[in-house]
Amino acid sequence: MLRFTDVGLRYPGAPESAPDVLRGLRFTLEPGSFTWLLGPSGAGKSSLLRLMGLSLRPTTGQIDVLGLRVGTARRTALAATRRRIATVYQDFRLLPYMTVADNVALPLRLAGRPEASLQPDVAEILAWVGLDHRAEMRPATLSGGEQQRAAIARAVVGRPDLLLADEPTGNLDGVQARRLLMLLIELHRLGTTVVVATHSEDLPARHPAPSLHLHDGRVTRGDPA
Template identity: 55%
Template sequence: MRYGDGPDVLRDLSFALAPGSFHFITGASGAGKTSLLRLISLAARPSEGRVAVFGQDVSHAGPKARPALRRRIGVVFQELLLLDHLSVFDNAALPLRISGRRPSEYRADVAELLTWVGLGQRMDSMPSTLAGGEQQRLAIARAVVNRPEILLADEPTGNVDHEMALRLFRLFVELNRLGTTVLIATHDQDLVARSNKPLMHLERGRLHLRPAPL
């Protein structure tokens, strides 16, 4: 993968994530972690090669096929893309609303999730009134609210304290236990060490797979 006429950001990558697996991606800034997540989330296309998601080659998927696939993927990027005109509750519930569920069906579940991420008292607030860490937690809640088949998260604990980072990690683990494939890009080496999960290390655009510690 490359941007414009620039050098390769990612090259010679070949790997598969088993359904229900949990991996971390590590690597220095600029190693290509975000670009890799963008490829898997269908937010970008490879310059060469093939990307398959849910068994379908999406490298050249048309505009009609991509939205349906994206609805099966939960994404937390560093640009949070919260909707300023919607409340905290409505931002978190947006994937459920798009899927056609009625508010009466999901109100309690969304409230419980927001309480879990520490936003139970801010459900009626607007995103612009939240601190950076609170906005990040809201983006995480929105990404996991519909139990996606794949969860991709780019530095999801970057703006929260240690206690909240562990709390969010437990949320990701529980989602994984329910069957979601989880892939998290992070610089938080303490979190990686505590997790006992395998990691994929990116260095100079190339991927090195490392098993979970024994």
């Protein structure tokens, strides 16, 4: 599913004296796994997620994602693989001028799905996240927790093989954060590979799972107690 082999990342224009953002990363995540990505702010969690999501390429080393060897892949193969990956962000990134239903439908429309065939999928996903009664509302009228659930619905409506969540509970209170965690766990149980970046100590304690710990640009593996 995901294999990193001696991967390093250095952003263009960084001073020569500055250390690489990520270096010497070596790990494998199996299909259908749930993994916590842990580390303090600035440790490189978002950069690592961008490598997993194919929005960045490594400076050194090799990455294999969903059976694709990234370093030698053609653009068409990269684009096809990106469509199998979804990302949920802390800041929701919902389009404010669209209804919740239209925000969720957007990935399917961009993929060219006929309108008649996508509507049942949108309705099903909104019911799954508990927002079917908010379908025609604008994002600004929703609570923070509801907006994050709408963002998850948009991410998973296309049935991705890999879901990456970047500090998805950072703007939520404890109750909403736990509700969001239950959605991610349920998605994992349905077969999606899930990677969740967080600096929270409460969420991994509530759902023990294998973890990647980032510190000073390097990663170590951890197993649930």
